[in-house]
Amino acid sequence: MRMTTLTAAGIEPLFRLLGRYMQLEDADRNALTALEAGPVCYREARHDIAREGENPKVVRLLVSGWACRYKDLPDGRRQIVGFFLPGDFCDLNVYILSELDHSIGALTAVRYYEIQPQQFQTVIEERPHLLRALLWHEMVSSGIQREWLLSIGQRSPLERLAHLFVELYYRLQAVGLATGLSFDLPITQNHLAEANGLSLVHLNRTLQEMRREGLIELADRQLKIMDLDRLKEVAMFNRNYLHFNRQ
Amino acid sequence: MRMTTLTAAGIEPLFRLLGRYMQLEDADRNALTALEAGPVCYREARHDIAREGENPKVVRLLVSGWACRYKDLPDGRRQIVGFFLPGDFCDLNVYILSELDHSIGALTAVRYYEIQPQQFQTVIEERPHLLRALLWHEMVSSGIQREWLLSIGQRSPLERLAHLFVELYYRLQAVGLATGLSFDLPITQNHLAEANGLSLVHLNRTLQEMRREGLIELADRQLKIMDLDRLKEVAMFNRNYLHFNRQ
DNA sequence: TCAGGCCGCTAATCTGCGTTAGAGCGCCGC
């Protein structure tokens, strides 16, 4: 088993992310550390974290690695409907809904906390305005889903992929995981194809086109954006749906 | 101007819908009538109710007619990302997010209430568990979006359209707007095409195929499901994502 | 009464993208 480098990030990515929504103070960071109470869970790449139909009673907070929400059809077709990056919650909604309507899978080796309802209560009681930040986060997730619908329904494969890369760039930057215009893209082309509703072959073709056009470089799981402005133009990218109100 | 028949539905569709999520009593219905306090708003078909970028400070509760959430690209391409049926809220999230990341348009002539934050507060204070029902509704909307992503990304046009019709059937049935296996489908083929990421021509072809297959009849804006079981099979329909826990 | 807009429907053409097949490479376990 290959061990990925696991930085001891804890709630830091989450704190940075929520800080994009509203001004936070050290007291907020301290309150959020209550979420680190439980043990850290691990999961290997390509394994499920939760399956459709289950009824988990915990919320997961991703600490390192990438995971995804996906849905599949009886005949095996599969659609990734969202990526989870460090600092993201997998399904705040389990406190309301009784049954998962989708699955959650680890795309790389991941680490996460399992958070009990009562831990959230502790946080909210200490810093009530964090509830607003958490709901905000949930609604941004919903907004990202809408943008993906627009992408898959209307954008061409090139536009679609360009849009995804810009989105990932901004999200990773928000949690401190981008250096300059580069970031780690630890998932396979198959995952990208499943997220974009494309065949693997055509995804690869599209990737080659982006390289030829001088939009990106991608090698060794490192994505480098060569021309952010042109990439955004191609993607018709409007960052409003991420609702990063600050910075 | 042609006047559509406007039944005096008030909060009845909403009450029925929430009743699918949890057991409600007359006291809940009474509390919900606080939402009818404001004047009824009207909007003609093909007009916008709200535009992307705006910051409405009210939530709309649709009373009659159909509306949609949509997003558009600078070059005019347009994707419908959700339908609003009577009893649906257009954007509970305006209490959290500062700016709309999508537009809302009337597909037919519609009537709706504009609800002030304080009206919600009244309702919640009187019947606290209704907050849970409202959040539930919001999360079901999010689940529907995920299912649409699966549809557009993986289902064939025939499967996709079949799935949409089954979904609409269940949703309309929940608010009392289906009679037997028939319901009013007051939108154009163009709207169906925009919701399914298909061209108008191909949507029409697909519709013909469904008729030939004996799955549906559609004429005069009335959709009749001829064989629900086969339609669900074609669509690979699993109703879990609607989270109707009761009945 | 006529013109124009909206809507449903169909035919012909072309191409973007899926499918199938297969090569090369690096990693891992045996």
Add this chain to the structure above:
DNA sequence: GCGGCGCTCTAACGCAGATTAGCGGCCTGA
């Protein structure tokens, strides 16, 4: 040291679905 697997990449082929164009019916307003 070898076999197998996961991943990237390419070529050839064929079809599903976009595009363009156009007809006819209905409704509405001038």
